[in-house]
Amino acid sequence: MxxxxxxxxxxxxxxxxxxxxxxxxxxxxxxxxxxxxxxxQLITSTQQFGLAQQFGQAAPFVGLQNYITLATDPYMWTVVGRSLLFCATCAAITMVIGTLFALLMNVVARWVRLFLQITLLLAWAMPVVAAMTVWTWLFNLRSGVINWMLTAIGLPFHGHNWLIEPLSFFAVAVIIVVWMSVPFVAFSIYAGLTQVSEEVMEAASIDGATARQRFFGITVPMIRPVIAIVLLLQVIWDLRVFTQIKLLQSAGSVKSETNLLGTYIYQLGTGSSDFGLASAVSVFVLVLTIVISAFYVRSMLKEDES
Amino acid sequence: MTATTDGRVARASRPRPRIRRSKVLYSIVGVVVALIWVFPVYWMLNSSLLSNVVLQEATPSFLPVGGSFANFTAVFAGGTFFPALGMSVVIALIVVVLCLLFAFLAALAISRFRFRGRKAFVLAVLLIQMLPAEGLFIAQYKLLSSVGLLNSVIGISVLYTASVVPFTIWMLRGFVAGIPIELEEAAMVDGLSRTQAFLRITFPLLAPGLVASGVYAFLQVWNEFTIALVVLPDNSSATLPLWLQGFIQQSASRATDWGQVMAASTLVAVPVIIFFLFVQGRMTSGLVSGAVKG
Structure with a gap:
C-alpha cells in the first residue's frame, strides 16, 4: 500500500x-x-461609433482619434481630476477614522467594544442602494433630520438643498462613502492590532519604553502590512464609485458638474450614445485600475505561493 | 494614540484611578461614536414605521411612537415589489449555483494541481476581480443587446457569474488548501480510490467554505446595481436595487412618501444584514489574508 x-x-x-x-x-x-x-471595447475605442452605428451602419476606423479627443477635452480632465481628488479624500478620511475606531476598540470596556462592532457591522451590511435612499432621506431639504439638527443648533440650514451645489454634493457623497467604508477598515486594522502580543508590550515597558515609543516602535510596524493593503483596496474601491454618485445625481443635481469617471462613461454611452468615446474612457479607467491594483495582486500572489 | 498602550498597561499592572478614568472616557466616546454610526440604520427602521404625515412634521419623531406597519402593507400592495423580489431571487439562485460549481472546480485545480499556465490563471483571476463594472458595462450592454438578451434573466446571470466567480475561486482556494492532502492519501491507503477519497473525506470538510462562498456570491448579486441598471432597462425586469432606486428618482419630480421608501429599503436590507453577519469574518480574512496572518 x-x-x-x-x-x-x-x-x-x-x-x-x-x-x-x-x-x-x-x-x-x-x-x-x-x-x-x-x-x-478596445476595438470600439478606435472607431467612430455613434448613433448611426447603433442602427447598424459600419463603424469607421479612426485610430487614436477618440483618445485625442478626450486628451484635448478640458472636461475630461476635470472629471479625471475630480475622480482622483474624490478618491483621495474618501480614502484618507476612511483610513484615519477606521484606524481611530480600531484603536478605540482596543481601549474601551468589553461591552462597549461589542456594541461598537455590532453597529459597525450593521452599517457595513447595508446594501448600497438602501443606504443611498436612507442618506437621501437624512439630507432631504424639507424634512431631513440633518437640516433639522443643524437648524436646532442655530445654523441657517432650514430648507437647505445639499445636492444643488457641486461642492456640498461631493461633501455628502464623501460622508456616505466614508460611512460605508469605515467598518471594513476598522475591523481589518483591529484584527491586526489583536496580534500585537501583550508580552512584547510588557517587556518593552519594563525596559523603559514610553507609551509613545511602544506605539511607534511596536504597534505601528506590526499593523503596517494591514494598513497598506486596506489603503490600497480603499483607493481601488473609491476610484470606482458609481452607484452612490449616480443615485445622488438622480436625487437632484446638475450631472455635468458632478460627474465622476463612472457616471461620465454612463452618460457618454447611454445619453450621447457615443460608444467610441465611452469605450476610450472605459479603457482609460481599466488601465488606471490595473496599474493601481498591481501592488495588491502582487501581494496576493505571494500569498498563493506560500 | 498613546492611549492604546495605556490601556494595555492598565490591564497588565496595578489599575490606578487615572487610567481607569481614561478607560471610562474612551468607553463613553466609543458609545457615542457607535450611536452616530448606526443612526442611519435606526432612522431607516424608525421612518419605515411612521406615516408620511408624521414624517413631514416640523419636528422629527425620534421614536416610532404610534407607528404601524402600514408602509409595508402599502409597499406590498403597490404590486411592483414581488416581481422585483422574484427577479432578484431567481438571478441570485442561478448565479450562486453556477458560481459555486465553477469556482469549486477551478479552486481544486489551482490548489491540488501544479500545471502549466496555473500562475497565469491565478493572475488573471486576481486581476479580473479588480476590474470595475463601469469599465466594461458599455461593452457588456452591447454584447447582450446584440444577442437579444437585454432585460433577460439569462443575460445578466452570465455577467454576474463572471464578475463574482474570480473572488469565489480565491476564497475557495483558501479552504481547499486548508485541508491537508494527507487526509485523502490516508484514505487511499485504506483502499479508497482517489475520487472516493475526495468525495468522502475532503468534500464534507469543504462544506463550510462552500456555504461562506455561496453567501458571499449571493450578497454580491443581491446588492448589485451598476450592471443591472445598464442591462435591465425595462421596469418590468427590475431587480430589487433597481426597484428601490425608482423611489429616489421620483423624489426629484414629485413628493415622495418617505415612509414607504424606508419600508422598501428595510425590506431590501434585512435579508442582507442577516446573511452578512454569517460571512463577515471570512470576507475580511479573504481580502487581507496575507497581511493579517502575522
Missing part, C-alpha cells in the same frame, strides 16, 4: 489534463462575459 502511495505522489506532477478540464467552465464564462467585451 505504501509503495502504491509513493508511486501516486509523482503522478500529480505528471502533465495531466485534469486541472485544465477543471478550469474550463470558469475560463469559459470569464472569456464570454469579460474577455469578449474587453476586446470589443
Amino acid at each position: 505504501t509503495a502504491d502511495l509513493l508511486t501516486k505522489r509523482p503522478d500529480r506532477r505528471r502533465i495531466t489534463s485534469v486541472p485544465y478540464a477543471l478550469i474550463v467552465p470558469a475560463v469559459a464564462v470569464l472569456v464570454l462575459a469579460m474577455g469578449y467585451p474587453l476586446v470589443w
Whole structure:
C-alpha cells in the first residue's frame, strides 16, 4: 500500500489534463462575459461609433482619434481630476477614522467594544442602494433630520438643498462613502492590532519604553502590512464609485458638474450614445485600475505561493 | 494614540484611578461614536414605521411612537415589489449555483494541481476581480443587446457569474488548501480510490467554505446595481436595487412618501444584514489574508 502511495505522489506532477478540464467552465464564462467585451471595447475605442452605428451602419476606423479627443477635452480632465481628488479624500478620511475606531476598540470596556462592532457591522451590511435612499432621506431639504439638527443648533440650514451645489454634493457623497467604508477598515486594522502580543508590550515597558515609543516602535510596524493593503483596496474601491454618485445625481443635481469617471462613461454611452468615446474612457479607467491594483495582486500572489 | 498602550498597561499592572478614568472616557466616546454610526440604520427602521404625515412634521419623531406597519402593507400592495423580489431571487439562485460549481472546480485545480499556465490563471483571476463594472458595462450592454438578451434573466446571470466567480475561486482556494492532502492519501491507503477519497473525506470538510462562498456570491448579486441598471432597462425586469432606486428618482419630480421608501429599503436590507453577519469574518480574512496572518 505504501509503495502504491509513493508511486501516486509523482503522478500529480505528471502533465495531466485534469486541472485544465477543471478550469474550463470558469475560463469559459470569464472569456464570454469579460474577455469578449474587453476586446470589443478596445476595438470600439478606435472607431467612430455613434448613433448611426447603433442602427447598424459600419463603424469607421479612426485610430487614436477618440483618445485625442478626450486628451484635448478640458472636461475630461476635470472629471479625471475630480475622480482622483474624490478618491483621495474618501480614502484618507476612511483610513484615519477606521484606524481611530480600531484603536478605540482596543481601549474601551468589553461591552462597549461589542456594541461598537455590532453597529459597525450593521452599517457595513447595508446594501448600497438602501443606504443611498436612507442618506437621501437624512439630507432631504424639507424634512431631513440633518437640516433639522443643524437648524436646532442655530445654523441657517432650514430648507437647505445639499445636492444643488457641486461642492456640498461631493461633501455628502464623501460622508456616505466614508460611512460605508469605515467598518471594513476598522475591523481589518483591529484584527491586526489583536496580534500585537501583550508580552512584547510588557517587556518593552519594563525596559523603559514610553507609551509613545511602544506605539511607534511596536504597534505601528506590526499593523503596517494591514494598513497598506486596506489603503490600497480603499483607493481601488473609491476610484470606482458609481452607484452612490449616480443615485445622488438622480436625487437632484446638475450631472455635468458632478460627474465622476463612472457616471461620465454612463452618460457618454447611454445619453450621447457615443460608444467610441465611452469605450476610450472605459479603457482609460481599466488601465488606471490595473496599474493601481498591481501592488495588491502582487501581494496576493505571494500569498498563493506560500 | 498613546492611549492604546495605556490601556494595555492598565490591564497588565496595578489599575490606578487615572487610567481607569481614561478607560471610562474612551468607553463613553466609543458609545457615542457607535450611536452616530448606526443612526442611519435606526432612522431607516424608525421612518419605515411612521406615516408620511408624521414624517413631514416640523419636528422629527425620534421614536416610532404610534407607528404601524402600514408602509409595508402599502409597499406590498403597490404590486411592483414581488416581481422585483422574484427577479432578484431567481438571478441570485442561478448565479450562486453556477458560481459555486465553477469556482469549486477551478479552486481544486489551482490548489491540488501544479500545471502549466496555473500562475497565469491565478493572475488573471486576481486581476479580473479588480476590474470595475463601469469599465466594461458599455461593452457588456452591447454584447447582450446584440444577442437579444437585454432585460433577460439569462443575460445578466452570465455577467454576474463572471464578475463574482474570480473572488469565489480565491476564497475557495483558501479552504481547499486548508485541508491537508494527507487526509485523502490516508484514505487511499485504506483502499479508497482517489475520487472516493475526495468525495468522502475532503468534500464534507469543504462544506463550510462552500456555504461562506455561496453567501458571499449571493450578497454580491443581491446588492448589485451598476450592471443591472445598464442591462435591465425595462421596469418590468427590475431587480430589487433597481426597484428601490425608482423611489429616489421620483423624489426629484414629485413628493415622495418617505415612509414607504424606508419600508422598501428595510425590506431590501434585512435579508442582507442577516446573511452578512454569517460571512463577515471570512470576507475580511479573504481580502487581507496575507497581511493579517502575522
